[in-house]
Amino acid sequence: MCAAPTQGQNLPAGVDVEKETVISGRVLGDDGHPVGGAFVRLLDGSGEFTAEVVSSGTGDFRFFAAPGAWTVRALSSSGNGTAQIQPEGNGVHTVDVLVSA
Known part of the structure; x- marks a missing residue:
């Protein structure tokens, strides 16, 4: 079992988007439906692993990052x-x- 936190759409209380860089989105299958339970990884500009979360039942994920180039990779039973x-x-x-x- 992965210890990555499950995600939701709402930002936690106290998050100031004027001071934070938030990368969020959804994992979607070929049919356009959300994919829950996917392992979503954030890789920096050089391809190095930075963080991992588990997408919510509605496919949502969220990372707090810095401005710059990022790769988001999703791994699931539906595909990658x-x-x-x-x-x-x-x-x-x-x-x-x-x-x-």
């Missing part, structure tokens, strides 16, 4: 997928990851 995102500043930045077998 990768997406790129490059937030340039603070705020909530959204990216969906499509997984396929």
Whole structure:
């Protein structure tokens, strides 16, 4: 069992998006339906592992990061997928990851 926290759509109380860089999104299957229980990994600009969470039942995930180039990789029983995102500043930045077998 992975110790990665399960995610939801709402930001925790006290998060100031004026001061934080948040990367959030959903894991979606080929059919466009959300994929819950996927292991979602955040890799930095050099491809190094930074963090991992488990997508919620509605496919949601969230990371607190820094501005820069990031790769989001999802691994699930429905398949795997990768997406790129490059937030340039603070705020909530959204990216969906499509997984396929």
